Amino acid sequence: MTKEIIKIEDLKREFTMGTEVVHALKGVSFSIKEGEFVTIMGSSGSGKSTMLNILGCLDQPTSGIYEIDGVKVKDLTKNELATIRNEKIGFIFQSYNLLARTSAIENVELPLLYNSKVSTEERRARALKALEMVGLGERLHHTPSQLSGGQQQRVAIARALVNNPVMILADEATGNLDTRTSYEIMTLFQELNRQGITITFVTHEPDIAMFSSRTVVLKDGAVIKDAKNNNIQSAAAELAKLPKENH
Amino acid sequence: MRILNLLKIAFKAIVLNKVRTLLTMLGIIIGVASVIAMLAIGEGSKESIRTTISAMGSNMITIQPGADTRGPARGSGGDVQTLTLKDYEAIKEQSNLLSYITPVVNGGGQVINGANNWPSTIYGVNPEYLSIKVVGLQSGSMFTDIDVQKASKVVLIGQTVVDNVFPDGEEPVGKMIRFDNIPFKVIGVLEEKGENTFGQDQDDVVIAPFTTVQKRILAIDYLNQVMASAISEEDAPEAVTQVTEILRTQHKLMDHEDDDFSVRSMEELISTFSSTSEMLTVLLVAVASISLLIGGIGIMNIMYVSVKERTKEIGLRMAVGGKGSDILMQFLIEAILISITGGVLGVLLGLSATFLIEQFLHWPTSVAMYSIVISFAVCAVTGIFFGWYPARKAAALDPITALRYE
Ligand SMILES: Nc1ncnc2c1ncn2[C@@H]1O[C@H](COP(=O)(O)OP(=O)(O)O)[C@@H](O)[C@H]1O
Ligand SMILES: [Mg+2]
Numbered sequence: 001m002t003k004e005i006i007k008i009e010d011l012k013r014e015f016t017m018g019t020e021v022v023h024a025l026k027g028v029s030f031s032i033k034e035g036e037f038v039t040i041m042g043s044s045g046s047g048k049s050t051m052l053n054i055l056g057c058l059d060q061p062t063s064g065i066y067e068i069d070g071v072k073v074k075d076l077t078k079n080e081l082a083t084i085r086n087e088k089i090g091f092i093f094q095s096y097n098l099l100a101r102t103s104a105i106e107n108v109e110l111p112l113l114y115n116s117k118v119s120t121e122e123r124r125a126r127a128l129k130a131l132e133m134v135g136l137g138e139r140l141h142h143t144p145s146q147l148s149g150g151q152q153q154r155v156a157i158a159r160a161l162v163n164n165p166v167m168i169l170a171d172e173a174t175g176n177l178d179t180r181t182s183y184e185i186m187t188l189f190q191e192l193n194r195q196g197i198t199i200t201f202v203t204h205e206p207d208i209a210m211f212s213s214r215t216v217v218l219k220d221g222a223v224i225k226d227a228k229n230n231n232i233q234s235a236a237a238e239l240a241k242l243p244k245e246n247h
Numbered sequence: 248m249r250i251l252n253l254l255k256i257a258f259k260a261i262v263l264n265k266v267r268t269l270l271t272m273l274g275i276i277i278g279v280a281s282v283i284a285m286l287a288i289g290e291g292s293k294e295s296i297r298t299t300i301s302a303m304g305s306n307m308i309t310i311q312p313g314a315d316t317r318g319p320a321r322g323s324g325g326d327v328q329t330l331t332l333k334d335y336e337a338i339k340e341q342s343n344l345l346s347y348i349t350p351v352v353n354g355g356g357q358v359i360n361g362a363n364n365w366p367s368t369i370y371g372v373n374p375e376y377l378s379i380k381v382v383g384l385q386s387g388s389m390f391t392d393i394d395v396q397k398a399s400k401v402v403l404i405g406q407t408v409v410d411n412v413f414p415d416g417e418e419p420v421g422k423m424i425r426f427d428n429i430p431f432k433v434i435g436v437l438e439e440k441g442e443n444t445f446g447q448d449q450d451d452v453v454i455a456p457f458t459t460v461q462k463r464i465l466a467i468d469y470l471n472q473v474m475a476s477a478i479s480e481e482d483a484p485e486a487v488t489q490v491t492e493i494l495r496t497q498h499k500l501m502d503h504e505d506d507d508f509s510v511r512s513m514e515e516l517i518s519t520f521s522s523t524s525e526m527l528t529v530l531l532v533a534v535a536s537i538s539l540l541i542g543g544i545g546i547m548n549i550m551y552v553s554v555k556e557r558t559k560e561i562g563l564r565m566a567v568g569g570k571g572s573d574i575l576m577q578f579l580i581e582a583i584l585i586s587i588t589g590g591v592l593g594v595l596l597g598l599s600a601t602f603l604i605e606q607f608l609h610w611p612t613s614v615a616m617y618s619i620v621i622s623f624a625v626c627a628v629t630g631i632f633f634g635w636y637p638a639r640k641a642a643a644l645d646p647i648t649a650l651r652y653e
Binding site for chain 2: 053056058059078079082083085086087091093097099101102106110111113114115116159163
């Protein structure tokens with residue numbers, strides 16, 4: 001039996017806005033096994049980001065159980081949560097969130113700066129390897145403003161990979177990109193997944209979901225569908241089918 | 248390892264905001280530079296007062312008529328006539344702690360040599376004067392006790408007087424000059440001493456037997472001053488007490504009456520002047536400290552702006568594993584780096600300013616090592632103190648709130 005990377009049970013998250021209480025998550029349960037590529041779908045405001053932030057230990061649930069890699073997150077202190085984020089999770093944002101005026105390689109090195117077990121040489125070497133994995137081995141010293149949106153997201157992916165996390169969490173990682181670039185990024189995710197990396201991917205675009213192995217659909221803070229995808233498309237193949245770009 | 252990374256992060260942030268950082272530093276730079284320069288001026292004047300006074304003879308004791316009013320602005324006794332030759336003789340006879348003693352009478356007048364004339368001051372003294380003032384002769388010789396007895400019309404003159412009444416470079420010794428129309432024979436030229444701290448030209452003097460000056464020029468029967476030398480510097484305070492006792496007896500003063508004269512050693516004079524310049528130093532440093540404080544507030548302000556501006560960055564750093572303490576340290580180190588760098592630049596600027604003041608204004612300066620050390624310490628403390636609160640605020644941010652911040 002494969003290891004469960006994530007296990008959530010009856011997860012609830014409420015936001016209090018003055019006197020009003022928003023129930024963003026109303027008791028969500030599921031688990032994600034090692035090596036899975038899960039897409040979380042749902043319309044805007046259905047609670048996708050709220051859930052992903054909890055999975056990424058950026059936010060805490062109001063109630064319910066959350067275990068990551070066998071560790072109960074509820075009992076952890078702020079510092080322990082930071083360590084989990086640092087060592088077990090690679091988070092990718094819709095808006096890339098790269099440090100401005102900072103080179104690609106330095107952006108990728110960032111998580112390792114907060115890991116005292118990694119030496120300067122190892123840090124550089126790992127950042128280099130991660131950038132090569134996302135196909136940016138030639139763009140080490142470019143700053144975000146010198147890179148296209150797709151390239152910036154690749155840098156962000158390299159940053160998520162550099163700590164060898166047990167899981168990558170991506171929140172609308174292709175939301176700001178055109179179709180071609182989105183498919184390129186999905187090709188990269190599929191490639192990473194083939195190498196054994198567990199990926200949880202939030203999107204509201206159905207065509208993106210067909211590249212993953214499983215789809216969880218949220219509606220109004222509850223799971224309405226959780227199904228295996230028996231017909232996984234190859235992002236590389238879809239990319240080839242797109243009309244050629246005019247240069 | 249960890250701290251090195253944080254240093255790197257903080258350094259990077261500073262480099263990315265060069266102009267702003269420099270502007271922030273300006274307050275610190277000016278503060279430190281003024282502390283250094285002000286202290287250098289204060290220390291310099293103190294030191295120069297000390298050397299001048301020591302050069303005047305550190306075991307010198309001066310006795311002046313009139314009650315002691317203390318303070319450097321005081322004249323040489325003025326018209327108070329309570330000090331007489333009898334007092335001088337009593338002191339000379341009774342005190343065993345003095346090696347030299349001379350009466351002093353002085354007055355201003357014109358020194359004339361043919362067509363050249365020059366206003367100067369004549370001091371009537373006895374031959375021991377040279378030993379008390381620790382001054383030698385360039386040429387000629389000092390007058391003798393016989394000259395004093397006979398009230399001879401002989402003088403010794405300082406270099407300034409020589410320059411002004413013998414402008415052609417003639418040898419003055421042996422020549423006749425006039426002082427207030429009385430002819431004198433020049434028998435010697437005093438060693439050059441230059442200006443003292445108070446800007447007085449010590450070479451603008453004429454020296455003659457006190458009997459001559461008293462009777463022939465001033466026509467008075469009292470003394471303006473008595474000068475003496477204690478056997479050693481250590482004996483000076485006791486000599487002051489002894490002379491005071493002798494004079495009180497001499498003047499028949501009752502216990503409840505105040506002295507109608509003042510006796511002072513150089514040591515006292517030094518501390519009088521030192522305390523004045525010390526007060527000045529304290530004042531200068533107070534002004535400088537205020538600018539340092541303002542510099543510190545500048546740092547706090549910019550750190551606040553920095554934390555606000557970089558809220559999203561803070562959120563990201565937390566999202567990739569930065570702990571609250573890491574964020575705190577990052578901003579704290581940044582504040583300290585700014586203040587310390589400002590400190591270094593301030594020290595350099597202060598030293599340059601001091602150098603320029605010395606070069607162009609000819610004020611005596613002396614850079615005290617402690618002022619540099621203190622400035623650095625103050626800078627570091629300023630950085631920590633004013634950087635702490637904004638850094639604390641950054642560290643307390645919630646990762647998701649910070650990430651969402653626009
Ligand atoms: N910090 C917050 N404070 C208040 N309400 C929130 C907050 N975050 C999310 N919500 C609410 O929770 C619900 C789910 O939001 P979200 O998870 O961002 O949706 P999605 O990512 O699926 O579009 C929305 O109704 C949203 O308004
Ligand atoms: Mg969302």
